[in-house]
Amino acid sequence: MISILTGFLFATGLYLLLHKSFMKLIAGVILFGNACNMFLLIAGGLTRNHPAFVSKSADAVAVDSMADPVPQAFILTAIVIGLGVQAFVIVLLKRIYQTSRTNNLDELTSTDRV
Amino acid sequence: MLSGMLCLLFNKYVKVQRFIAVAGSLLAFVFAVMLVSVIDRLDTVVMQLGGWEAPFGITLFVDRLAALLLCITALLALAVSVFSFAEDVLSSRKKRIGFYPAFLFMLAGISGAFLTGDLFNLYVWFEVMLISSFVLITLGSKKDQLQGGIKYVVINFVASSFLLLAIGILYGTTGNTNLAALSESLRDPSLKAITQLAAVLLLVSFGIKSALFPFYFWLPSSYHTPPIAITAIIAGLLTKVGVYTLIRTFTLLFPLQQHHLIQQLILVLSCITMIIGVLGAINQQDIRKILAFNLISKIGFMVFGLAVYTPIAICGAIFYMLHHILVKTNLFFVAGIIGKIAGSYEVKKIKGLYDHFSLLSFLFMILSLTLVGIPPFSGFWGKFMLVDAGLKVKEYLPISIMLVTSLLTLYSMMLIWKKCFLSEYAKEKQQLPLERVYVKKHYHMYLASVFLLLITLWISFSPTWLIDYTRKAAEQVLQPANYINAVLKK
Known part of the structure; x- marks a missing residue:
């Protein structure tokens, strides 16, 4: 179920990334980043109902049934970094809109001309 | 030793003033040189951060290759900080907004990427490096910068x-x-x-970062937009980090002798990169864009070395990488000076520089010849090793592509030379200032440029020790067992 959801997120993210509109680009960046995080979670192996905590009361820690904390740590880092990038993209696009007065990525060609 | 260097990396963040930037890069350079000599004796230095043992904690790992690159990074940092002293290379507003913090953050990211022995940590360093380079590229928010910047940001995000x-x-x-x-x-x-799936994903990711064909489009559209000091450091170093990680990945994780398909793929990509880059360069009218396209074709050279995958080829690739970092940055410096003098980067608009600026012309000429690889300059040695290695494994087609590419590079550089330097200066226009006066006024720019040129010449005329060092580095890189033993303490 989550795999399908992730695949769907990837597809949507990519589709939106390839759009001309700024808003869709932003949405694409966000979705694509989240899809990657979900992918990390799945690839690391999902374990249901066993959070990666060691409870104080339990004497022995059941390591086998516990969820692997490492992918979660990865995702946490990736989310933070992704957040930074997303914020940057949003501000950047706002500035582009202010200077170029356009909402179409195809019109941003002033640096590509010979 | 290594921790001293790390402290340096972390301390740099808060220090904003430019003198501290220079002091920081100088210190980093001294440490890096020490590291190079230490590595020469010990081969590798390993450090485990956070006190966890190897496969669990974060490992920092330095071998000859990483040490050399760290050294050259610090060297460039020094040169660029000096160059950016010069007035109106960066407007004062930009300095206030924070060229130096972003610059130092980026250097920390680059050094971290060279140092790390952990894939996820590499990702984090990459992000440190990229986000600060985003800031640098869009610093000042000119229209062109923003437009080039968005392509750069989005494609690197995907990477x-x-x-x-x-x-x-x-x-x-x-x-x-x-x-x-x-x-x-x-x-x-x-x-x-x-x-294999992961290998291809890594190839794509690092390929985008090192501007390998077919992922190079973002480079020429964004690299020429920021002020020249920023372009110089970004062009000199960022793509090389991509190449470094490619070398690391495909020697250590996926040794190419076991992955022939990927080897072939890399070989083909490197050849196309060479050709596309240089053809793009010939087509351009803006000096900075010509340099950017030339950069792409040279990335092809280095990756070709990786694809051939013999000690001498890797050695050639590393040597070429070092040489190219120095020369390309310096060429951007010179382009910056030209742009400052002429007020434009368009080849057509710049005329008659040779009459007035003999020192500058001298710099440009030497650097162009070095870039192309005319003996006895340093480009020649790197290229010689690459061609030699290619001939040994009988890759005749890539070799011929490489030689043709060099020729075309020469052509594109000489086009600039002919149009900008040798042409008659139109008398009726405003007289250009005298070079003596100009050098006095902007001595920082010249200082940085001449400094890098001297190092290039030094490498050119006494390449033996460096070739020796890179050869050992290449042999080391091709023996992943040593790496594993050093890190996991077997």
Whole structure:
């Protein structure tokens, strides 16, 4: 179920990334980043109902049934970094809109001309 | 020793003033030189951050290759900080907004990427480096900068996502992100199908970062937009980090002798990169864009060295990488000076520089010849090793492409030379200032440029020790077992 959801997120993210509109680009960046995080979670192996905590009361820690904390740590880092990038993209696009007065990525060609 | 260097990296963040930037890069350079000599004796230095043992904690790992690159990074940092002293290279507003913090953050990211021995940590360093380079490229928010910047940001975001995906796959199959531990578990042939997928993802990710064909489009559209000091450091270093990680990945994680398909792929990509880059360069009218396209074709050279995958080829690639970092940055410096003098980067608008600026012309000429690889300059040695290695494994077509590319590079550089330097200066226009006066006024720019040129010449005329060092580095890189043993303490 989550795999399908992730695949769907990837597809949507990519589709939106390839759009001309700024808003869709932003949405694409966000979705694509989240899809990657979900992918990390799945690839690391999902374990249901066993959070990666060691409870104080339990004497022995059941390591086998516990969820692997490492992918979660990865995702946490990736989310933070992704957040930074997303914020940057949003501000950047706002500035582009202010200077170029356009909402179409195809019109941003002033640096590509010979 | 290594921790001293790390402290330096972390201390740099808060220090904003330019003198501290210079002091920081000088210190980093001194440490890096010490590191190079230490590595010469010890071969490798390993450090485990956070006190966890190797496959679990974060490993920092330095071998000859990393040490050399660290050294050259610090050297460039020094030159660029000096160059950016010069008035109106960066407007004062830009300095206030924070050229130096972003610059130093980026250097920390680059050094971190060279140092790290952990794939996820590499991702983090990459992001540090990229986000600060985003800031640098869009600093000042001119229209062109923003437009070039958005392409750069989005494509690099996708590249980083691919890296993340590859990490996910590798962690899922092996349960490790430590490069040494990964390398060991990836030798298991039963994992081949899934690791090949990860290998391709990594290739795409690092390929985008190093502007390999067909992922190079972002480079020429963004590299020429920021002020020249920023362009110089970014062009000199960022793509090389991509090449470094490619070398690291495909020697350590996926040794190419076991992955022939990928080897062929890299070979073909490198050839196309060479040709496309240089053809683009010939077509351009803006000096900075010509240099940017030339940069792409030279990336092809280095990756070709990786694809051939013999000690001498890797050695040539590393040597060429070092030489190219120096020369390309310096050429951007010179382009910056030209742009400052002429008020434009358009080849057509600049005329008659040779009459008034003999020192500048001299710099440009030497650098162009070095870039192309005319003996006895340093480009020649690197190229010679690459061609030699290619001939040994009978890759005649790539070799011929490489030689033709060099010729065309020469052509594109001489086009600038002929049009900008040798042409008659139109008398009726405003008289150009005298060079003596100009040098006095902007001595920082000249100082940085001449400084790098001297180092280039030094490498050119006494290449033996460096070739020796890179040869050892290449042999070391091709022996992943040493790496694994050093990190995992077997």
